[in-house]
Amino acid sequence: MADLKSNVFGIDFPNPVMPAAGPNVKSSRLMIEAAATGSGAVVSKTFSVVPASDPRPTMKKTVAGGLLNCETWLEDSYENFITELQNVKAESEIPLIVSIGYSAEDVAFLGRLLEKEIQPDAIEFSTHYTGSDIQPLLAVAESLKSSVNVPVLMKLSPGFPQLEELAQEAEPFVDGFVAVNSFGPALDFNPVKAAPSLGSDWGQGWLSGPPLLPIALGIVCRLAGIVSKPIIGVGGITCGTDAVKFLMAGASLVQLCTTAIHEGPSAYGRIAAEISDWLDDNGYSSIDDIKNLYLNNIENRRQ
Numbered sequence: 253m254a255d256l257k258s259n260v261f262g263i264d265f266p267n268p269v270m271p272a273a274g275p276n277v278k279s280s281r282l283m284i285e286a287a288a289t290g291s292g293a294v295v296s297k298t299f300s301v302v303p304a305s306d307p308r309p310t311m312k313k314t315v316a317g318g319l320l321n322c323e324t325w326l327e328d329s330y331e332n333f334i335t336e337l338q339n340v341k342a343e344s345e346i347p348l349i350v351s352i353g354y355s356a357e358d359v360a361f362l363g364r365l366l367e368k369e370i371q372p373d374a375i376e377f378s379t380h381y382t383g384s385d386i387q388p389l390l391a392v393a394e395s396l397k398s399s400v401n402v403p404v405l406m407k408l409s410p411g412f413p414q415l416e417e418l419a420q421e422a423e424p425f426v427d428g429f430v431a432v433n434s435f436g437p438a439l440d441f442n443p444v445k446a447a448p449s450l451g452s453d454w455g456q457g458w459l460s461g462p463p464l465l466p467i468a469l470g471i472v473c474r475l476a477g478i479v480s481k482p483i484i485g486v487g488g489i490t491c492g493t494d495a496v497k498f499l500m501a502g503a504s505l506v507q508l509c510t511t512a513i514h515e516g517p518s519a520y521g522r523i524a525a526e527i528s529d530w531l532d533d534n535g536y537s538s539i540d541d542i543k544n545l546y547l548n549n550i551e552n553r554r555q
């Protein structure tokens with residue numbers, strides 16, 4: 253059986269598959285189930301100093317297995333969520349990555365609190381809902397990095413206008429990237445009703461799931477060609493072969509959200525097992541054998 257273990261950001265991962273921040277990891281029960289059913293790490297739902305208040309409905313299926321959502325961050329208080337995360341830490345032995353947002357002040361406060369109360373293995377911060385200028389996001393990265401000792405990961409949004417410049421300029425302040433968040437705003441609705449399906453303004457939402465995969469894969473590959481810090485690939489992964497493509501395009505690890513919303517926490521372990529089968533079937537003995545394979549091939553072609 254192929255070896256799925258790796259060390260990324262100085263952390264040992266038993267396999268490269270883990271949740272992406274979303275409703276699939278909004279409670280300790282869901283995070284503990286993810287760990288128990290074969291995930292390589294636990295990642296939490298994003299939370300902030302002020303609880304979110306989302307317009308209902310927050311999710312609607314769209315074309316080609318995709319999902320539109322207008323869910324923002326956690327709707328519970330950070331004090332309650334810290335207790336949930338303490339339960340996760342006590343119950344699971346795999347790495348714990350906690351997702352937070354949004355301002356420089358928020359992430360410094362929450363980062364210090366997490367290190368004191370939870371000791372997560374890494375902290376991921378979201379760059380959604382923070383505008384389209386690079387400088388304020390660099391200030392958030394710098395603020396978190398200077399407040400904590402654990403690795404800091406910047407989660408990138410695919411609609412950001414200068415995504416590659418942002419990643420390059422942020423690289424000195426972060427230990428890695430998570431690419432990508434959902435894409436939007438985007439729209440779908442039932443023409444019989446001719447009315448919004450989501451509770452948001454204009455009924456618009458963020459696109460995730462299979463239609464996002466080629467966009468996410470393209471971004472991961474371009475980023476891997478220009479930054480040297482590790483990237484966690486995310487967007488549209490439904491099976492082991494999808495995950496293999498991200499690893500070949502330059503990702504070191506992968507995350508999934510929409511598939512876990514549809515299928516439940518067993519999706520992470522299923523996809524890890526499928527990666528192992530794919531490696532066995534194609535004559536590889538470890539995930540290190542396939543990492544960057546596509547990236548290296550196109551770099552050779554471009555030389």
Ligand SMILES: Cc1cc2nc3c(=O)[nH]c(=O)nc-3n(C[C@H](O)[C@H](O)[C@H](O)COP(=O)(O)O)c2cc1C
Nearest residue numbers: 272273274298321432433460461487488508509510
């Ligand atoms: C309902 C929903 C809620 C989400 N909430 C968050 C969040 O709180 N923080 C975050 O960084 N990303 C959030 N995401 C984005 C996912 O983590 C992921 O980046 C995106 O959905 C693409 O992956 P997927 O196609 O596997 O779902 C959310 C996605 C969905 C569908």
